[in-house]
Amino acid sequence: MKKKMIFSDFFKNNGVVMGCLLIGLVSFWLIFLIILPQLSMLDYSFRFNLPPAEVGGPKDVYTLSNYEHLIYGSDTTHQTYNTVDLKVFVRTIIAAMLVTIFNIFLCYPLAYFLGQSKGSGFVRLLVVLLIIPYWINEILRAFALRIIFGDSGLLNEALMFLHLTSEPIDFIRQDIALYAGLGYAYILLMLFPMYNVIESLDRNQIEAARDMGASWMRIHRRIVIPHAKPGIVSGATMVFMLSAGALAAPQILGGPSSLWFTQLVYQWFNDSLNWQQGAAYAIVLLASTIIIVLTVMKIFKVNMGDIGK
Amino acid sequence: MSSGVAVDLENITIRFGDFTAVKDANVNINGGDFFSFLGPSGCGKTTILRAVSGFLEPSEGRVLIGGNDMAGIGPNKRPTALIFQNLALFPLMKVWENISFSMEVAGASAAERRKRADELLDMIALGGQGDKLPSELSGGQKQRVAIARALCANPDVLLLDEPLSALDLKLRQHMRTELREIQQRVGITFIYITHDQGEALTMSDNVAVMKAGVIDQIDTGHNIYDDPATPFVASFVGENNVFRGKVKSISGNEAVITTNRSGDLLSRITPAQVGKLAVGDDAMMFIRPEALELAPRDADSKTTISANVINEEFEGNSFSVFLQGDGGKQIKMSVPNLGQDRISVRGENLSLRYDASNAVTMPAGELASE
């Protein structure tokens, strides 16, 4: 009864044609592009990888085997653990967290500087400079870092020229290139939300605090950071999710032996053609990252409405 | 009387969830009238207007325009045009496009629209300004464009939602006259919403005074001022001094009430409440500041009040004297400035008298909050 009233109000406010169009577009998006695909992926992850002829047949039953594979590997007795994949998983999550923290510390001063010195030509130039790398392809950005970090890349040449090292350092195999690349790839998604909230902070608040004798540290701790919290959490969420879900940077900058969890998913799909197994891995990735993000949001008392501002 | 279209509200009740915004309103507006709804903010007057224009359907009751039930007819199909509080001029359209928007949606050609817009612009004394954007006009000009835009739709009923509230005092007073003139020229029904009693009294043929979703009184401005139906109307419209007491005696349409501080006071019973007062009832008597004067020594005690002066203010055309009244309320007396130096001295005890026909008594009730 109540629902009906909401709908009738909706059509009254928008007219029948527009109302249908709006509802239609939104439901197409939510149902066919988000909800049903996620559900069918979930469903897939509980099934066996069967040849087409057997799909729907008696062998097509639900199973946990795809998830067991992540934990135990192909050992069906569950005696040994799938250390390779589990290591990759843990490494991915921890590295994504470190990248996020690194980005917070790197971006905060700049966000504060830009946000509090509005209007000047220099600041506008800086903002334009910031936007440019934002629109360069992710692959190309990774490629740029690879040029720098390669065996005979600029960095090694420079280090050898300065006699800091005699042999080229293998940045790629040591994953330094990968972490630098991940930090590089999403840094602006951290900067802009922070910048937006800090820009909205009334300068007088800072001056009032300074007037009352607050130290530089205290001003940030008590005034700027609490105000910027939604932006920081919003940026951190985006950077964490995107780093954990990154595929291009690990493919291009990762060493041959060190994998990112998304690469495992990619391999199950494109190399092993085992979609069910890949779907299970993808679900694990999705669920664990979402749980981490929700936990962090709960700890810092930020809600979904702050994301994307 | 011109032959405008009448608007009738029959037993209208409007609820939002558990909140009742308008309760059982019955209003008959004559065709061609300038009719005002007057009340403090939040009293439900805008809600009534939205029900007439069709933006919301009453929960109960009917809206009739020209005798036709408007149930289920959307705002774009009703013969009404609304002037919004913030005017809602389309910022991206030129002035003439704004004015002729109703013709545009009806499919009129650009030439036709331009012609009509120019006529209306001449009427509102803005000829030649049609190619400006609304943002380039002054407050009063925007106001007139909004009126022209509404009139361009040839509505039977023009609804105005506090359109003058954003203007400064001088302009507001000027626009009052202008609105009234426009109304008399086009001869259609105007329904006007305001919380400003001055606007309501100067422009309207009839005024409905509303309080918390209930219409207390519908009458001409004159009658509302002189014969308020309820304590709320008496205290909301114009300034009034209130005296609380118990009815001592009633004779015909006059009553005597006994007050704590001022003794027995005589006045007429307000016409709407004749026959509804009994001896012993709690009652309120109202006297306008301008109805009080300094009493001669031999004045009748039933129409005199004695009180101590608290303060005196000079207001240019008059003096306002504030005296110690009943129950913490001050008594205000207004004395025309005829060249006196002052009227009273602070702390002095004054005797004031009034004419019983200028004071009204009614059953006690809620006052308008200051």
Place this chain on the structure above:
Amino acid sequence: MSSANLIRVALGAYLLIFFSYLLGPLVVMSLTAFNSSSFPTVSPWACFSFEWFDVLFNDKHIRDGIYYSIVIGIGTVILSVSMGLAASIVLTQVWPKLRSTYYTMIIAPILIPGVVLGISTLVFWDRAGALLGATDGSFLHGLFHNGIFLTILGQSSFIASYAMLVFVARLQRFDTGLTEAALDLGATHTQAFRKILLPFMRPAIASASVLAFLASFENYNTTTFTIIDYKTLTTVLAQKVRLGINPSISSLAFIIIVLTIFAALAFEAANRNKERKLAVQQGKVSANKSGVLPGFMTGNPAAILLVLLAFVVIVLVGTAQKYSPEACKVQVREAKQIEIQQRIKELREARRIKDEARAAEEAEQPAQAPANAPQNSGAFGNVFAPGNLSEEEAPKPDPAPSSGTGAFGNVFDPNNLNSE
């Protein structure tokens, strides 16, 4: 005083580090596009060359990739902008209690890893085709396994959220009274939408479209799963970069960077111009104080930079038409040869010393060998020996360093000999 200076220096250093981290790799990559070296590098610098642009323009995979990227980009813009707009309008009207749930749902796709979105799209439409009984070869089966169709859906699922955010920001400033006014004046809901809301939203629609197109154009994580047997620019690039890198990718990056800078400067210049006009209108700035510069450039550094950049690009393209790095390349080749020969010489010298030592040991042998031995012995001498012996006395690694006066002598000597 000194502490303020210290802070200023620290801030400057920090800005320098931040922007070097951000822009340095792009600058280096751009430079490598002009180095003739076959591996993207700036040091050692070989020759200034435009050849990698030729390689790029002649690469069919990249051309195809760009074409499909544009097709998909347009489809994604249409779908995601309309879905985002609808979602934002619904957000303003949705029942307050449902609002936060609804918002979470429409913002969530931004936070779902692109890989997951790609997989779920692929899996779902495969399933949907099976459920609808689409058999191999039927239209539906073809559609649901079409890389372009799936990629547009997969990308739109999250790009619509970005578009939605742009619209929500703009809608917050919309006065719903305007729509009501239009309805009151007799407009239908569709007319009110088209004539009032849509014009108001136009700037937001434009920026959301640009945003959506760029996001689609550069997306990799989702696309790599949904594209199946087609190619977009990013998947082509990713494949190339993974298989082995060459500077033609740098040249593509350079083009994209220049275009981006152009767009950013044009946008900034237009903004400044608008602001300035407004300031002039309000009488804050005198209208015409400029003597040399055309009006739109006055007080507008972005516009000046824009014009300068355009000039540089024209010069660059002009040079590319005329300039040929051949001479330089020959030089580089020769320089390499000299290096090789230097090494040969060193080796020979080593051999000679060894031989001499041996000769001294075997004292009874005649001392003839050292004079002629270098011709046919030594590391390289041995390699080329068969050719040298069978043909005339004009071998390519001409061992005549004594006669040459340096690199140039070497370069021109063989030619001179041939032409005579």
